[in-house]
Amino acid sequence: MKSFDVVVIGGGPGGYVAAIRCAQLGLSTACVESWLNDDNQPVLGGTCLNVGCIPSKALLDSSHHFSFIKHEAKEHGINVAGVAMDVHRMIERKKSIVQTLTQGIAGLFRKNKIEWLKGHGRFISENQIEVRPVGEDGGDAFPVTAKHIIIATGSVPMTIPPAQVDDNLIVDSTGALAFTDVPRRLGVIGAGVIGLELGSVWNRLGAEVVVLEALDDFLAPVDRQLANEAEKLLRKQGLDIRLGAKVTGTGCNNREVTITYEQDEAKQQIVVDKLIVAVGRKPNTQGLGAREVGIELDQRGFIEVDGLCCTTLPNVYAIGDVVRGPMLAHKASEEGVAVAERIAGKPGHINYDAIPWVIYTWPEIAWVGKTEHELKAEGVDYRVGSFPIAASGRARAMGEVDGRIKMISDAHTDRILGVHILGPNASELISEAVVAVEFDGSSEDIARTIHAHPTLAEALHEAALAVDKRSIHF
Numbered sequence: 001m002k003s004f005d006v007v008v009i010g011g012g013p014g015g016y017v018a019a020i021r022c023a024q025l026g027l028s029t030a031c032v033e034s035w036l037n038d039d040n041q042p043v044l045g046g047t048c049l050n051v052g053c054i055p056s057k058a059l060l061d062s063s064h065h066f067s068f069i070k071h072e073a074k075e076h077g078i079n080v081a082g083v084a085m086d087v088h089r090m091i092e093r094k095k096s097i098v099q100t101l102t103q104g105i106a107g108l109f110r111k112n113k114i115e116w117l118k119g120h121g122r123f124i125s126e127n128q129i130e131v132r133p134v135g136e137d138g139g140d141a142f143p144v145t146a147k148h149i150i151i152a153t154g155s156v157p158m159t160i161p162p163a164q165v166d167d168n169l170i171v172d173s174t175g176a177l178a179f180t181d182v183p184r185r186l187g188v189i190g191a192g193v194i195g196l197e198l199g200s201v202w203n204r205l206g207a208e209v210v211v212l213e214a215l216d217d218f219l220a221p222v223d224r225q226l227a228n229e230a231e232k233l234l235r236k237q238g239l240d241i242r243l244g245a246k247v248t249g250t251g252c253n254n255r256e257v258t259i260t261y262e263q264d265e266a267k268q269q270i271v272v273d274k275l276i277v278a279v280g281r282k283p284n285t286q287g288l289g290a291r292e293v294g295i296e297l298d299q300r301g302f303i304e305v306d307g308l309c310c311t312t313l314p315n316v317y318a319i320g321d322v323v324r325g326p327m328l329a330h331k332a333s334e335e336g337v338a339v340a341e342r343i344a345g346k347p348g349h350i351n352y353d354a355i356p357w358v359i360y361t362w363p364e365i366a367w368v369g370k371t372e373h374e375l376k377a378e379g380v381d382y383r384v385g386s387f388p389i390a391a392s393g394r395a396r397a398m399g400e401v402d403g404r405i406k407m408i409s410d411a412h413t414d415r416i417l418g419v420h421i422l423g424p425n426a427s428e429l430i431s432e433a434v435v436a437v438e439f440d441g442s443s444e445d446i447a448r449t450i451h452a453h454p455t456l457a458e459a460l461h462e463a464a465l466a467v468d469k470r471s472i473h474f
């Protein structure tokens with residue numbers, strides 16, 4: 001029987017990163033991964049690389065270029081005639097990006113001498129996993145033993161009874177990344193991160209998009225001022241966002257979907273050509289046999305872990321989407337690194353207070369730390385500096401004037417408590433704020449840091465100056 005120091009179950013950004021770090025630390029490591037791509041080939045990378053972060057960003061970038069050429073190029077003096085979208089080419093490009101990156105992970109496994117066990121893993125005891133091979137090579141199930149096991153089995157799309165996914169007219173996020181044409185009328189259930197990103201892609205390419213969101217607040221976890229500004233901008237782009245709209249039923253004929261929803265206690269109906277169900281994701285422990293060997297799950301199906309990602313079994317850890325905390329790829333990866341280091345006898349480190357969030361709409365939305373709303377509820381004394389993107393020279397040059405950056409710091413110590421960005425490239429700009437939070441920095445630290453001119457990052461500098469009411473350009 002094969003035996004390893006560490007067996008990782010799941011090869012997404014949690015699992016593959018954990019496996020690489022384990023191998024770097026000299027531990028003999030295997031990773032069990034059951035994903036098969038559209039060509040029935042085993043691949044690494046999990047949700048993130050195959051049907052999540054990367055393919056969605058590929059389509060967001062393609063559709064952003066299309067929208068720029070159609071609506072903004074003229075402003076720059078660029079006249080383009082006969083602009084047309086080749087959806088097939090866009091999807092092929094996405095596929096090839098995914099293929100390059102997933103093959104890259106396989107290369108990293110070879111480089112680090114990690115054994116990739118292509119199959120489904122199931123606990124048979126607290127240090128034995130049965131691997132049931134997948135793919136064309138197949139073969140019989142076989143057991144492997146490990147001193148330590150890391151569960152990184154991720155998450156799968158949530159479904160709701162009124163809108164059953166049929167992978168034809170009603171799809172989940174995976175289906176929405178593979179439409180072969182632009183639907184004329186598109187419904188999206190859920191105005192969360194995934195619903196807004198995928199709704200934006202198809203809206204930019206010409207679909208009439210209606211987003212139905214059960215909650216009354218738009219983007220509830222986001223800073224209220226920024227969420228309100230983002231809502232207006234997305235509506236202006238053509239997203240028909242209906243809040244307080246709870247979907248109660250759907251009916252399909254072979255061409256279109258009738259969606260029934262309740263809004264203001266009235267029953268409403270719309271008809272669309274495609275419907276994306278984007279109502280969240282749930283932890284994936286299907287066929288894992290975790291409970292059977294004594295690993296506890298909470299009521300929502302997440303594997304119970306302590307602050308160090310230890311499960312209820314001493315040699316078994318769990319990381320990423322399958323445990324509490326934000327369902328974000330970088331959170332999964334950091335937990336993977338920390339667990340690998342702990343297994344190797346090092347301290348490991350994850351700062352859950354310094355995890356950046358990004359929504360890749362345009363403008364992008366990104367934040368780290370707390371919102372004003374949360375701080376008020378906690379009774380914290382704070383100061384806010386706010387700087388409009390429109391006052392940034394670089395933003396003007398780019399023709400991107402929407403949004404703002406807000407910095408919130410402790411009124412007594414000036415420690416940065418939150419940074420909230422709505423603006424172009426917010427996904428990149430947030431990193432400076434994350435570093436500042438990680439280092440327990442103050443708004444004064446950012447205010448005294450020299451920022452290159454002209455850059456968008458100057459807007460973050462100005463927001464820091466604004467905390468002390470000494471912003472120069474606003």
Ligand code: FAD
Nearest residue numbers: 010012014034046047048052053121154320321327328329
């Ligand atoms: P996963 O990536 O889900 O990987 C789990 C892996 O485990 C899978 O490959 C699965 O096949 C395998 N597996 C499960 N059970 C078994 C088993 N028993 N045996 C063998 N293998 C098994 N996050 C971001 O941070 N940024 C983004 O921009 C972003 N965009 C997203 C866009 C979309 C459309 C979606 C759906 C998600 C997005 N996410 C994004 C979320 C991100 O993809 C997840 O947070 C991340 O993939 C979680 O990593 P993970 O390793 O925990 O799990």
Ligand code: AMP
Nearest residue numbers: 190191192193212213214246247279280
């Ligand atoms: P997220 O959890 O960020 O992926 O967002 C999913 C969104 O879907 C949440 O904002 C939910 O309120 C929303 N949602 C869930 N069920 C329904 C429903 N039946 N109708 C409309 N919106 C829903």
